[in-house]
Amino acid sequence: MTSQWYDAEAGPLVRPYAMTGGRTKPGPSNVRFDLIALVVVDDDPPGRAEEDLLGPEHRALLSLCRAETQSVAELAADADLPVGVVRVLLGDLLEAGFVRVSRPVPPAQLPDERILREVIDGLRAL
Amino acid sequence: MAYERSDRTGADDGADTALALKILVAGGFGVGKTTLVGSVSEIRPLRTEERLSRAGELVDDTGGVDRKTTTTVAMDFGRITIRAGLSLYLFGTPGQDRFWFLWDELAQGALGAVVLADTRRLEDCFPAVDYFEHRKIPFVVAVNCFEGARSYGAQEVSRALDLDTGTPVLLCDARDRDSGKEVLIRVVEYAGRMHTARLLDTVG
Secondary structure: OOOOOOHHHHOOOOOHHHHHOOOOOOOOOOOOOOOOOEEEEOOOOOOHHHHHOOOHHHHHHHHHHHHOOEEHHHHHHHHOOOHHHHHHHHHHHHHOOOEEEOOOOOHHHOOOHHHHHHHHHHHHHO | OOOOOOOOOOOOOHHHHOEEEEEEEEEOOOOOHHHHHHHHOOOOOOOOEEEOOHHHHHHOOOOOOOOOOEEEOOOEEEEEEEEOOEEEEEEEOOOOHHHOHHHHHHHOOOOEEEEEEOHHHHHHHHHHHHHHHHOOOOEEEEEEOOOOOOOOOHHHHHHHHOOOOOOOEEEEOOOOHHHHHHHHHHHHHHHHHHHHHHHHHHHO
């Protein structure tokens, strides 16, 4: 085995939770971000000045949300960040008012028959 | 803003009206979960696969699994957009026991599940079957028909797995889009039937 590691082989240069300042849980709002919770940009976001203060990962997530309503899982995949990290960063964005997050429908209320019909028809039409 | 707005005037935007449903794809290591998710869904599955090290090859029993040199360490997922505001998300569960801790989170709020089975290693899907039965998550068993594997009927598989009556078993080819679609349709149909039955139970 060689003792020299270069580039990707050396692993990430920044420990994942360094991007969150060591936090592993979203902030005081204590939101639980389900993997399929949908994130949209807030209609009335904070100003440019506040946005400039965001870190690069926060901004990357924000621009992904701007492009399209996305689930937490998709954001993690597209930003190439671990889901746990994305949850913390989204918590920041939520608290600062940049984004809003949908609550996933509780399983007890699912499935609405009409919706399921739509899903089945949609799958057939793929 | 690029997201789709609801047709209903005055309605809130995407996050409030949009609906996301989740279906899990479970089964043993190397049974074709990644293939199934990839064959039916719109986005490239999130692959966080690692090469199998020599040590890993001993842990991950790859007998009967051809040319599989990587193992999925996180999860695959894909999205199928039914229409604006209605998406179906597929999550491939980690195939190895040491990733059980990820299952509970994945299973939470799931509409239903697919348990992929390989008749050469049927026992590999026992844990998934147990898991969904205990949590009363509607699931179907889809037998991925590998070339060179002896073919069994759905009845035989159902008996071998000791499934509850009514649990659908179907044969599929995980590589084939239409076949994968059919599997998902059966999950949604079955989840609907189970849900209705449960509602009736509650009323009665």
